[in-house]
Amino acid sequence: MTRVDILAIGAHPDDIELIAGGTLIRAQMLGRSTAILDLAAGEMASRGSPDLRAQEAAKAAKVMGLTTRENLGFPDSGILNTPDTRAKVAMVIRRLQPKIVITHSLHGRHPDHPMVAQLVRDACFVAGLKKIEPEVPAFRPLKVIHALSFREDYQKPTFVVDISQSFEKKLQAIAAYQSQFGEAVQAGEVYPNGEPLAELIRHHAAHYGSLIRCRYGEPFFTTETMRVDDVSALEVSTF
Numbered sequence: 265m266t267r268v269d270i271l272a273i274g275a276h277p278d279d280i281e282l283i284a285g286g287t288l289i290r291a292q293m294l295g296r297s298t299a300i301l302d303l304a305a306g307e308m309a310s311r312g313s314p315d316l317r318a319q320e321a322a323k324a325a326k327v328m329g330l331t332t333r334e335n336l337g338f339p340d341s342g343i344l345n346t347p348d349t350r351a352k353v354a355m356v357i358r359r360l361q362p363k364i365v366i367t368h369s370l371h372g373r374h375p376d377h378p379m380v381a382q383l384v385r386d387a388c389f390v391a392g393l394k395k396i397e398p399e400v401p402a403f404r405p406l407k408v409i410h411a412l413s414f415r416e417d418y419q420k421p422t423f424v425v426d427i428s429q430s431f432e433k434k435l436q437a438i439a440a441y442q443s444q445f446g447e448a449v450q451a452g453e454v455y456p457n458g459e460p461l462a463e464l465i466r467h468h469a470a471h472y473g474s475l476i477r478c479r480y481g482e483p484f485f486t487t488e489t490m491r492v493d494d495v496s497a498l499e500v501s502t503f
Contacts, residue, residue, distance in 0.1 A: 268331050269296040271362035271405075273353065273384045275343060275376035276306045277321035277335070278441045282451060283411035284366050285328065285434040286427030286469065287482050292329040293430060300325065300333045301356055303380060308340040309444065316443050324440040327433060332360070343376045345383040351397055353387035358403045365405045369485065371418045373453055381410060412483040414453040414468055421483035422490055424476045431469055431480040435462055476500050 270291050274280040280288070280300050288298045302321065305314035318335065325333040336352055343349070357365070367384040368377040385408050390396055392404030412421050427434065438445060438461075445451055445461050454464055472481035477500055492498065 266299075266332055266359070267297070267361045268299040269362060270298045270364045270366065271301060271357065271360050272298070272366040273301045273303065273380065274368065275302075275374065275380045276304050276309075276340065277302045277317045278306075278324070278438070278444055278451070279368070279377070280366070280411075281324055281328070281434065281437045281441070282454065282465070283368065283413040284482060284484075285437050286430045286480065287366070287411075287425045287484075288330070289328050289430035289433050289437070290425065290427050297331045298328070299331050299360055299362070300328075301353070302333070302335040303338045303343055303353070303383075304340040304376065305335060305337055306340055311443050313443075317441070320441045320443060324437040327437040327440060341374075341376060343379050343383065345379060345386060349383060350387045350390045353383065354391035355397055355400060357388060357391040357405065358397075358400045361403050363406050365408045366411060366484075367408065369410050369412050369415045369418070369453075371415060377453070384408065407486065407488075410485045412485050413472070414455070419485045421472070421475070422486045424472050424481040424483045426473070426476060426478045426480075427469065427482050428473065428479040431466075434469075435465065438462070438465070 272280040272284055292298050306317045307314045368381040370381045372378045388405050388408055392402050394402045469480040472483045473479050
């Protein structure tokens with residue numbers, strides 16, 4: 265059985281690369297096993313095709329050093345949080361048994377993104393209910409965290425991950441999606457300002473990094489308060 269430390273679940277191929285790619289790559293660099301579950305194939309995209317998007321997703325997975333990557337084939341722009349979709353996501357969670365699950369912000373521009381955020385939270389809970397799909401042993405992750413990259417209109421990050429050492433490889437993973445981002449100046453939740461997409465991403469990552477006094481960062485939100493055992497070990501200077 266394949267088990268991973270961290271499972272990132274996104275609505276479409278390329279979503280996770282944009283919002284949490286640096287974090288997954290950094291985790292892999294630290295010896296953690298990582299995986300991505302894409303829920304839709306991206307058939308509603310203005311450019312490319314689902315087959316081409318799948319090839320690009322596989323290429324990005326190699327760049328990121330993922331243990332595995334899967335796609336559930338839910339309808340693009342029509343993902344719903346239903347007992348059936350929750351059960352299907354829960355079955356993957358049970359099989360991969362991640363300690364940490366990363367997903368979208370609970371708010372977002374694309375209707376699939378906030379829908380997936382709540383679907384993932386519910387699926388993680390359902391995965392621990394023994395009577396739902398009882399042929400597979402119940403399992404519930406420790407924590408669900410929401411990626412806030414490019415979302416600064418609702419929540420302040422609970423924490424920011426230092427991706428200074430993994431940022432350039434994150435850009436390589438995003439560049440795998442030539443059908444989507446070859447000449448793009450915006451993507452997903454990334455709003456345009458006239459610059460190439462890679463420069464937009466770099467500026468945002470530098471901003472998040474500045475919050476924790478490092479070069480590049482990715483922000484996350486947790487609905488639960490984070491625990492600190494030793495306040496003398498806290499990082500990031502106040503002044």
